Amino acid sequence: MASAPSPDVAEPPDEIAPVRAGEQLDWPALEAHLRANVGGLDGEFAVLQFPRGSANLTYCVSFGERRLVVRRPPFGKIAPGAHDMGREYTVLSRLHERFERAPLALLHCSDNAVIGAEFLVSEYRDGVVVWDSVPASMAGLPDAGRRIGFAVVDALADLHAVDPASCGLSDLGRPDGYLERQVRGWSSRWDAVAEHAPSAEAGQVVEEVGRRIRAAIPAAQRAGIVHNDYKVDNCQFAPGDPDRVKSVFDWDMATTGDVLVDLGTLLNYWPDRTVAPDSDAAFIAVPGMHGLDLPSRAEVVERYAAGSDLNLSQVAWYEAFGCWKTVVILQQLYARFVRGETTDARMGQRGDFVEPLARRALGLLAP
Structure with missing residues (x-):
């Protein structure tokens, strides 16, 4: 049986913990x-x-x-x-x-x-991840939340500036037809778990989002490295430094393709205090994230645009696509719980967000 490391672990208590029941390995x-x-x-x-x-x-x-x-x-x-x-x-x-x-x-x-x-x-790597509050090491700094937010955007722009060929990743994906394949792939993933939709109405809303997404795929502008799950809590900071992302995690979906997919994903996950929390445009953020005082979504787009020559006029489609992908992921997690494939009680709650988030995507796609 594996023993616990020494008690001088530097992470906050919720960053690292004993292995959950049912998730032990050999x-x-x-x-x-x-x-x-x-x-x-x-x-x-x-x-x-x-x-x-x-x-x-x-x-x-x-x-x-x-x-x-x-x-x-x-x-x-x-x-x-x-x-x-x-x-x-x-x-x-x-x-x-x-x-x-x-x-x-x-x-x-x-x-x-x-x-x-x-x-x-x-x-x-040592460091802190921003989940639902400003880390203690940054809490006393002026505008810490805004600085964290802009650092996350800057790191994304830096990633998109990397030439895949410069680090041996030109064969990571197939940029031609990338968006079309992505849309087909996520449609198939939804089909595989649709039978476990939380309700018939939720399933219908998700289906309608898929139809609108497929009908309005934009023309890609430039191919680069796409992380495919880029968000604040996949970024790590050095304690006390809100101005630069130290590490980016979770690369299992990375590829080469239309980099604006990452911007849409980030916007989808981004809590925005300028949007009424009870509107269809509001994201179901991690509890507490609205209190981080992050920049608004409009400021995120402005910050990204300042370091990019891409046309962002269709950014709403990319955000809706990010929304739709999140819906499918939530449904996959919920389906695993329904099928008894996980003991993590959080997965049983993921279905609650499927319909509200799908309605948010519909709002982004409205004429």
Whole structure:
């Protein structure tokens, strides 16, 4: 049985925790595999979990004083192409050469016999993630929330400025026809879980969003590296520094394609105090995020535009597309709970957000 690391862990208590019931892995097999395939691992083996994520299972594995991050797909039925640890390894083993915010990947194991699924091992980085409040190390700084928000936008613009060929990622995806394939793919993912829609009305609203998305696909302007799940809580900061993102996490859906997809995803997740919370345009944000005092969505677009030559006149479509993808992801998580494939009670609540978020997408797509 893996033991806990020493009690001087620097993370806030909700950033790292004992492994959840039902999400234990074959720790002896994992330890043996890592010792055999990652150099310099000495000392006692221990495991904790990063509990705040809601899809891939992410663990903090220690060998004495050295820490590693181990990620594997969630238990249960996985949508085709989702939770691709091999893709994440490819990205993180190369991208750090041009984008230092990408943690370095150390190992990809495709042998499901080791812990029951493929998995990725990457370097561990100290830092803080902004979830539902300004971190304590930044709370006393002026305009901390706005500075955090602008730093997140700046990091995205820096990523989109990277030439995929400059770090060996020109073959990561197929930019031609990228948006069309994305729309088809997310339509298929919805179809695979639609039978578990929280209600018939919710299913109908999601179907209508899909129809409108497919009818108005914009022409792509420039291809680059697309993270595909870019948001505030996938960014890490150094304690006390709200002005620069230190690390960006969760690269299993990264590809090359229309970079404005990332901007739409970020806007979809962005809480905005300028929008009435009871309107269809309001996002169901993480509780507390509205209190961060982040810049408005309009300011996000303005900040991104200042460092880009792209035409942002159709940004609403990209935001609606991000909204629709989030709806499908929430439905996938809810379906896993309904099928008994996860013991995480949070997944049983994901269905509550499917219809409200789909209606928000409809509002963005309105003429």
